[in-house]
Amino acid sequence: MIRRSARTTLVAAACTAALATGLAACGTVQQLSAADKVSTAFDKLGRSKSFSAKLSVDATADQIEAFGTATGEKIDKETAAALSTVSLSIAVSADKPLKDVKPSKGTDGTTAADASLSTSIALTGKGDAALFELRQIGDRAYARADLPSFARLVGEDPSSVKELTKDLPATLQGALEGTWVSFDAKDFKETAGAGGTGAGGASPTPSLDPKLSEGLVASLKDILGRDLSFEDKGKQNGKERITVTAPARKLADDLLKAFEPLTQEIPNLGKLPKTAPKDVPDRNLAVDLLLDGGALSAVTFDLAQLDEKAGPGTPLPLRIAFGKDAPAVQAPAGAGTVTSEDLGGLLGAFLGGGGPLGSDGPGADGPDAAAAPLTDAQVKELTAGGSMTEEQVRLYNKLGMSYQDIKDLASMGS
Known part of the structure; x- marks a missing residue:
C-alpha cells in the first residue's frame, strides 16, 4: 500500500506543481486572490538562478508505524525508521534566471541541455548523510554512493557490500563507499546506448508541432479553470498557507486526455492509458502550499487521503520543501576518474546483468x-x-x- 500510495501521491503532487506553474504563464486565475498568490509564488522560483527541492516523509517512525496499523499494512520498525530519515533532493543552477534556460539544438537534429545548467540529485539518510549523489556540471558528471550505510538503513549486513564489490577496480570500490568519482557524461551516455539506437548514438529528439503545443496549453488552461480550486488558510508558522483542491480521478482523466496527442508526435513516449489508474480515488484531494515572502516554500500532501481506513489521527504527510537562490551546484574536490566503460559494467551488474x-x-x-x-x-x-x-x-x-x-x-x- 505504501508503494502504491507513494506512486499515486507523486503523480498528484507533480500534476499540482506543474499546473500551478502554468498559472504564472497563462494568467487564467487572476480573479482569485489565493490562486494569484500561487501563480506568483511559482513565478518567483523561475526568476531565480538556482532552485532546490527536497522530498521526504514528514513523520516520525512511530507515526509511520501507526499509519500502517490503521490501514492494515503492517510497517516494521526498521522500515518505519528508514522512511522517517530518508529524503530525495534535487538542485539546479545556471548563470541566468532559470526561466531563461533553454535546450540547444544541434545540426544533426539532437537537443542538448543548456551548457550553463548544472544539476544535482541526492538520496540522503539520517543526519542528511549522503547515500547516493550525482552531479553534472557541463559535460562532466560526478557520483558517489555509500552502500554500507544504505545496507544498514535497510537492515542488512554492511559487510556484504565488501563481498559484492571485491572484484571491482579500487576507484569504483571507493565510489561505492562514499568517495567521489568523475566521468564524461556524454561519453557515458553514448557508451550505454541511451539514445536507443542500439549502436551507441543519440537519436534525434523530436520537437513538437507549434499547433500541438498551443493546443496543449489551451487544454491545460481549460483544466485549470474547471478542476482546481484555491483557498487561503491564513498564516502557519509565519508563512502563508494555501490549499489547492481537485477531484483526483477527474483531474487525472482530464490530464491524460490533454496529453494523449503527444503520443502521436513522440513515438517513444509510450501509450498512455485512457483513464486514471484504479488506485486514484474518485474524490477530492487537497495539497497544502506554504508561501514565504511570496515564494513557494513547501508542498505537503497527506497520504491518508488515499486510504479510507486511515482516520484523522493517523496522518502521513509527504513534503516537498523548495528553495530559491540556493548555492550553485559545484564540482566536488578530489574526485577520481573512471571510464564510461567501467560505469557501464557496474550499472549492468546492479541491473541484473x-x-x-x-x-x-x-x-x-x-x-x-x-x-x-x-x-x-x-x-x-x-x-x-x-x-x-x-x-x-x-x-x-x-x-x-x-x-x-x-x-x-x-x-x-x-
Missing part, C-alpha cells in the same frame, strides 16, 4: 558477458504495456539484462 559483482543472473561468467540482443518482436512486446519506452528496453539489454529480466522489471512497475 552480472559482471564483476558476481551475480547469478545473465552475464555471470564475467564482466564482458552480455545478454542476447533483443529481437524487434521482443522489443515491441516489452514496450506494449507503456511502462517502458524502446530507449529504456534497449539500454537495459545493452547493460546485460535479458528479455526475461526486462519483462520481470516491467511487470514490477505496472
Whole structure:
C-alpha cells in the first residue's frame, strides 16, 4: 500500500506543481486572490538562478508505524525508521534566471541541455548523510554512493557490500563507499546506448508541432479553470498557507486526455492509458502550499487521503520543501576518474546483468558477458504495456539484462 500510495501521491503532487506553474504563464486565475498568490509564488522560483527541492516523509517512525496499523499494512520498525530519515533532493543552477534556460539544438537534429545548467540529485539518510549523489556540471558528471550505510538503513549486513564489490577496480570500490568519482557524461551516455539506437548514438529528439503545443496549453488552461480550486488558510508558522483542491480521478482523466496527442508526435513516449489508474480515488484531494515572502516554500500532501481506513489521527504527510537562490551546484574536490566503460559494467551488474559483482543472473561468467540482443518482436512486446519506452528496453539489454529480466522489471512497475 505504501508503494502504491507513494506512486499515486507523486503523480498528484507533480500534476499540482506543474499546473500551478502554468498559472504564472497563462494568467487564467487572476480573479482569485489565493490562486494569484500561487501563480506568483511559482513565478518567483523561475526568476531565480538556482532552485532546490527536497522530498521526504514528514513523520516520525512511530507515526509511520501507526499509519500502517490503521490501514492494515503492517510497517516494521526498521522500515518505519528508514522512511522517517530518508529524503530525495534535487538542485539546479545556471548563470541566468532559470526561466531563461533553454535546450540547444544541434545540426544533426539532437537537443542538448543548456551548457550553463548544472544539476544535482541526492538520496540522503539520517543526519542528511549522503547515500547516493550525482552531479553534472557541463559535460562532466560526478557520483558517489555509500552502500554500507544504505545496507544498514535497510537492515542488512554492511559487510556484504565488501563481498559484492571485491572484484571491482579500487576507484569504483571507493565510489561505492562514499568517495567521489568523475566521468564524461556524454561519453557515458553514448557508451550505454541511451539514445536507443542500439549502436551507441543519440537519436534525434523530436520537437513538437507549434499547433500541438498551443493546443496543449489551451487544454491545460481549460483544466485549470474547471478542476482546481484555491483557498487561503491564513498564516502557519509565519508563512502563508494555501490549499489547492481537485477531484483526483477527474483531474487525472482530464490530464491524460490533454496529453494523449503527444503520443502521436513522440513515438517513444509510450501509450498512455485512457483513464486514471484504479488506485486514484474518485474524490477530492487537497495539497497544502506554504508561501514565504511570496515564494513557494513547501508542498505537503497527506497520504491518508488515499486510504479510507486511515482516520484523522493517523496522518502521513509527504513534503516537498523548495528553495530559491540556493548555492550553485559545484564540482566536488578530489574526485577520481573512471571510464564510461567501467560505469557501464557496474550499472549492468546492479541491473541484473552480472559482471564483476558476481551475480547469478545473465552475464555471470564475467564482466564482458552480455545478454542476447533483443529481437524487434521482443522489443515491441516489452514496450506494449507503456511502462517502458524502446530507449529504456534497449539500454537495459545493452547493460546485460535479458528479455526475461526486462519483462520481470516491467511487470514490477505496472
